[in-house]
Amino acid sequence: MFQYSLKRSQPPEQTSSHFLESTPCSYYKYEYTGVKICKYLDPRLRDWHHSEEQHQRELNVRSDERDAVAWAWVIKTDYKRYRSCRKSTSGHTVIYRPVYFKDETRQINGKFISKVYCQYWRYNNDHQYSVVPARFNNILFLIKNIILGLETEATPPRDTCCTVDRTTRQRLTCDIAHIPSGCGKIVRVQCGVIWKVFIPHDPTVPYLLITSHGIHNHPPPPPLKVPLDVLVKLHETITQRERTPDSLSIVLRLEAYHKYLTYHKNNNNRIFEDDGVNLLIVTFYREQVKLLEDSNFSSFQVDMNYKHIASNTDHKIIWGTYNQEVKMTIPILRAIVNSQSAEAYRNLYSKVFNFIATEFSIRPKWYHLHNEGI
Structure with missing residues (x-):
């Protein structure tokens, strides 16, 4: 279920609704406040007009492949602009070149470590050194081709961001580096959808009426954090579990825990x-x-x-x-x-x-x- 940002557009009014058997109601009118998006938002999301939930819609357009390309091109561009390394303690003044290296020693988690670093990098100096994020391990060839100059594409795709925020967020840029202008600026997208709510005064009426008018011209925002009352109940449940003694009935219900303790x-x-x-x-x-x-x-x-x-x-x-x-x-x-x-x-x-x-x-x-x- 989507959680949209909205604001009340007028004070409550007293009215009645035919759908609620003409019961006296309080009428509330809200306006959707839209979303904040990256200016490089993917066109498939930017042009997303919808009036109902579409669970099959591809929400995660920003795939690991695109993130990997952007990550590699940031490093590559830094080398081209001679800003990849700080002033080196070793005193090199020649042109620095990046090196791609894959550690063939498998870690305890079964994965390899890949690195991109300056040819003059050594421990404790100021030359560039970066570890390739583990989530890019399946597409290391893309990073290697870009770093070593094997990629023929002059620049990576720019409009591949899928950053969508609620209007209450205050950040000014997204987290993705879009070459050549860096991280994308966050801009506001207004929404013209109206939300009307009718709440009966009579407590015996078990219904309320909500209507939505219009079509959203933006992708749905991310959901809000878990409500405070839910967090409080969750904390109480966990605290109660920690204080509950491991009586026979509880241990027998937790078969795996019982097996572990007896073993x-x-x-x-x-x-x-x-x-x-x-x-x-x-x-x-x-x-x-x-x-x-x-x-x-x-x-x-x-x-x-x-x-x-x-x-x-x-x-x-x-x-x-x-x-x-x-x-x-x-x-x-x-x-x-x-x-x-x-x-x-x-x-x-x-x-x-x-x-x-x-x-x-x-x-x-x-x-x-x-x-x-x-």
Whole structure:
């Protein structure tokens, strides 16, 4: 359902309506205030005239492909205008050229990282360096062709924006860079549609009457945020759930939660150490750590960049591997430590391998020691 912006065009009047059996009513008249759009709005949206909901209409005209082209051309144009790099600490004065690089090392989430940077870029200098947004991973060839000068199109499509805002928004430009003039200016589009509301005075009449007159000459605006009363009720529900004890009836209704709690009732699936200074928590499933001694298991990754915990001092670590057969990343274990020192990581490795050897008789083989294994 669309949520349009409107304003009352006149004070309420007292009247009656034949459709409501001539019941005395309060009559309200509203005018739609239109929308705010980018001046480069796609013509298919700019010329959208409608008088009813059209759910099959293509609302998301701005595809990832168009965003990728615009993103790449912004960088390319900066190089052409000699503004891609700040004053370099290395003192280069020659013409800078962009470099496209795809990291062939698969990350823990199964994706690659692609970068665009100046040929003179090094760590801690002021030359251009950008990481290609992950949502463009399926269309990297477009970015590569533009950056390396293989794209024959002189400029990317300009009228490919689909920024539509409510009239209450105060921003002056959209978020998309439209070459060559930068981000598009937000302009106001007026709407001539009238909305009439008839509310009966008699509380026993279970109806009210709403009529809309005219055709909207603009795309529908985005919906408003969730109403405050809904947020309050949602917060109360969550708070009540947190305060509710895990009684037998509740746990049995939550089958997955019950299974998780009972599966982890013994110490054979976790390691926990806390001496007041050093913290080490490790959780895993036996079937997962058994992969370490599988003959077909040749490597695993240790990802120390996850930050899915609220603490500012604790750090989450994930051991995982990417399975080519199922095309998925399989976690082996998850750990939480409160230090990133070499001693903390040495302790993590030592505790894990000693624990799985003692409890499960799992002793991984290492290629540099046994000529096979990890």
